[in-house]
Amino acid sequence: MTPEILYQDFILRHFKNPQNYGILESPTIEAVQENPVCGDEITLQVKIENNLISDIKFQGKGCAISIASASMMTEQVKGLDLKNVQSLIESFRELLLAKKPDDRNLGDLERFAAVKKFPIRIKCALLAWLALEDCLPTD
Ligand code: ZN
Numbered sequence: 001m002t003p004e005i006l007y008q009d010f011i012l013r014h015f016k017n018p019q020n021y022g023i024l025e026s027p028t029i030e031a032v033q034e035n036p037v038c039g040d041e042i043t044l045q046v047k048i049e050n051n052l053i054s055d056i057k058f059q060g061k062g063c064a065i066s067i068a069s070a071s072m073m074t075e076q077v078k079g080l081d082l083k084n085v086q087s088l089i090e091s092f093r094e095l096l097l098a099k100k101p102d103d104r105n106l107g108d109l110e111r112f113a114a115v116k117k118f119p120i121r122i123k124c125a126l127l128a129w130l131a132l133e134d135c136l137p138t139d
Pocket residue numbers: 035038039040062063064065066124
């Protein structure tokens with residue numbers, strides 16, 4: 001069974017032309033996340049200044065969902081302060097994992113709710129977000 005989400009325009013658009021793809025000159029922190037089941041691997045580099053994400057880039061290989069999710073995630077969090085980044089991570093995780101997600105409007109990110117029908121793909125969609133969480137200060 002092929003997840004139809006793979007063929008949705010927004011996935012293909014980001015997969016073919018990922019945003020914020022590359023290497024940062026001087027990242028504050030970086031993290032790697034792997035999803036061996038699918039063969040996805042994401043390296044995320046984050047620059048944190050004045051308590052917000054001033055720059056962010058990722059590199060990696062993987063399925064369309066993992067790359068598209070990473071691309072959209074970097075677009076959403078660039079320029080965002082760390083508190084809002086943390087709450088966005090939580091809302092996105094709820095969107096994918098909770099039976100009843102919160103009411104927050106996540107815009108384009110809500111389209112990833114389609115992967116719920118394909119539980120094996122949930123990790124693909126979450127991968128970059130887990131890497132982002134690894135990059136946040138834990139205090
Ligand atoms: Zn994948």
